Amino acid sequence: MALVRPAAMWHGHGMPDQASLSRRQVLRAGAGVAGLAFGGLVVGGQSQNAGAFAAATPADWADLGRSIRGTLIMPNDPAYATARLGWNTIYDGIAPQAVLQPAGVGDVQQAIAFCRDTGVRPTPRSGGHSFQGFSTSTGLIIDMSAMKSVTMNSQRSRARIGAGAVLIDVYAKLFQQGKMAIPGGTCPMVGISGLTQGGGVGPFIREYGLTLDRLVGAHIVTADGQHRYVNASEDRDIFWAIRGGGGGNFGVVTAFDFVPVPADMPTISANMTFAWRHAERVLEAFQTWPDALPASAHPNLVLATSDRSANAQPTATVGLWYRGSRARADQAMREFIAEVGVAPTSQTVLKQTFFEAEYDEYCAGFTEGQCTPVTSPGGLLPRLGLSTYSEISSAPWPRAANDVIVEELERWQRDRLLQPEGVSSALQAGKVIIEPLSGAVHDTAPTATAFPYRDGWLVYQFQSRVRPGAPAETVAAGQSWVNRFMSRLTPWRTGAEYSNYGNRELDQWATAYYGVNLPRLRKVKAAVDPGGLFRFEQSVRPDART
Template identity: 35%
Template sequence: MAISRRTFFQAAGLGATAVTMSACATGGFGSAPTTTSSAPTTTTRPPAVPADWNKLRGQLAGKLVLPSDAGYDTAKLAYNPLFDSRKPAAVATVANAADVQRCVELAYASRIPIAARSGGHSYVGYSTPDSGLIVDLGGMASVDVKDGMATIGAGARLMDVYAGLANAGRCLPAGSCPTVGIGGLTLGGGVGVLTTKYGLTCDKLVSAQIVTGDGKLRTVSASQDPDLFWALRGGGGGNFGIVTSFTFQTEEAPQLAVFQLQFPDGSMADVLGGWQQFIGTAPDELWTTMGVSGGNPPTCRINGCFVGSTSDLNPLLDKLVAATGVQPTDRYALSKSYLDAMKYFGGCATYSTAQCAPSWNGNGVLKRESFTATSRVLAKPLSDTGKFAELMTGRGGMDVLLDSIGGAAARVGVTDTAFPHRGSLATAQIYQGSTAESARAAVNEVRDSLGSLIGDGAYVNYIDAGIKDWGTAYYGPNLPRLRKVAQQYDPDGVMSFAQSVAKA
């Protein structure tokens, strides 16, 4: 059996690596690729000059596509057709870090918007800026594994990552949507199907190579530019530079079991009450997500992943069912290899790994999706689950997906990385499969009402242009430190956008 991608849709925030620029440092622009760990030097920024696209085209090992070029309409596409009307000035499909440096140089000099794109899943289209430069990292998608460490190009999509790791007998905790980019996912934190056992994606990050706004390629880690390294682990895309590659500590790929429990109509409040109590004491090996579908009445199911065998999983499912007090109408548990489990959660169980790739800018069969979405964070158990059931009554076509973030992820301190939602029960993704104005209004209404029930936190990888006090919602107590890092590496606000850290 397989589950729909919509049910397990976990898109990364900016679908891209973070992009910002600082003031020009001596020797940065126009130089060959260099690696340094020194802090940027602030200088007076010169007046803007027109973007010289012909010069940039000649400098790139990759490809530059302008609106007048064949292929532009395809090159600019993001995952969500909602942003098809955007008209970027150019799309640079970069081949290496030097290409990224040249793009940053142009953006700094011309003061045009710039955004990196890894998967293109941004919920508000920041990775497809009007009149700006898209730095498409899709050509930098290598996955190299050695001695338990994986160095992954920032343009790799999750299915590329999973396949590369599985071939080496390794795994990495990450999301479920196969076309999401590793860049945006990691930079926003990275909630996924192995979170409770192994932590967030960003918790496995050992180092990253990043082009900062002075055009230099820096390697950052706990010992090199530690503040910037801290910010890259949950600080969100669009703030600190263009990451060109990530190095992760991986785990041995385990045997997994996947499962689904479908519950009868009208039982959502009881199931939610039992689920939220159960996950607080569940073993790390068991990750669960509860999906609530709006309707008359709302319906619900619990899906998940277990590190181990089905024989060890089933007694835990018995306890979960007992906690809800409701017998499921359908129940199954299946043993899977690591790669097969990731394909299952991505809706690719019947496809080859090669097919489990985009059809719009690749050779796969997966399609784009039109949707409107936002998020909240379940900071603590709901005291009255019936109010949540009332909120979802009559809302056909809307899903709220509650992805647990306890276990190993909760044992990292709130301020140890930029991701602030340690100790919360779950993220809540509010998803409507439409881009109509009525869908936006409905999603906003549920977001605001749910906030009054579970708290005003939000997950930056489900970025939302309309959320109130978004800086605090995304980053909590980590916001002041993130502002300082952004000021250090982008003192001129070169890559400022509506919800960049510097504007929070």
């Protein structure tokens, strides 16, 4: 497929500034050089936080605020208390020195120049959903949430999505503009940037590939301050790296150009819940079910603990997204039930538009304003404390492995610290989520993008989820539970992990995330960010250190 630079139909994003300018050079020349006007919120003071590369002076922050069109939020501003937070409550104790919400590319360039000059760590944030908490730091958060436009050309052949857009807005706007979509996940508040740069798993992947497989170009500001447009012919190595090399490693992406996919057919969304005593049968049947389904079908399996009560047990729920006829979806479910050998205790089937199905996955019964995080005015979507590992399997697991999964969920269910009285399992639970990584995902070579696991079978998430404000001992118990879980599964694990579902305690994380593509990623890092300006606990290093 020929990859074409977007035409002048795109508005409001600005053209690349090819000069690598320091912040002080720009300020000496005057804000007009960069096309900037005063509009930043300047508040005095600074935060001396351990772990930042450096702490800037009040004068530095004042200069930065005057140089941008967006908003600079300092610790003594009323907005700081929520602006600093990511989604994962485990990392709420991390206090950035400031949060910058850029209004355009020029603001991002100013932020990068500021960080180079002062030594403050830049941390890009799109949706703030990093499972490992890497979208927060003790440096400068570059919060892209104001750069969230979603536009599509009249031919519906290209969609430009600002890096601050979250999935519910992406789906809504592409559907409204032409009943189109991109293959992405189902969680509404996940940001497009981290999703795409890590891979992008969701209900369209068996038909259209990962989210990154539909990407044809991106705007990015690199560590030298340059604003580059990267695609298959321009800055090809960077374009390769941001497709699977993980968010925040190679610069601040400000917009993505995708080839959208049709979303104008009915979507069948179904759930079948089975009695827990049959969980092993469900696990065994599910592992081979995707191969029996057409590419337009995407199943998932969720095993989760329940609210504490006298006879509470975990649940086993099989979901199915089917783009097509209700009759074929019903037939697929009947075949799965026959394979399990027992009927589900409950079953729901809905025929909806694609957007209705996506919205209802998390937001059924909510208004549009309520389908936002609790940190937003009127928002009802909860924040959680999450510790997770993943596994990309290469073949079905044997019964012994499935036994471990069942036993560990039962262990959590019995534990009164992990599953306490009076706390909803919607806010605190042990959970395993399994989805196929097959179909069109396999059509791309392992080294064609930075995402290496093109022969994967299933992708697993093993989650410890604890309520906001949970005591430290509960958070630690959840991490210990998931650590033990992974240790017990060692005989069957491939060592392949999906970076978007990673864990800070993972050994050999670089190899686990990037596999055969790690050496090339390091070379790209050395070329585009040799000083490691974009650095965090699991960032790609420009050498062989992990």
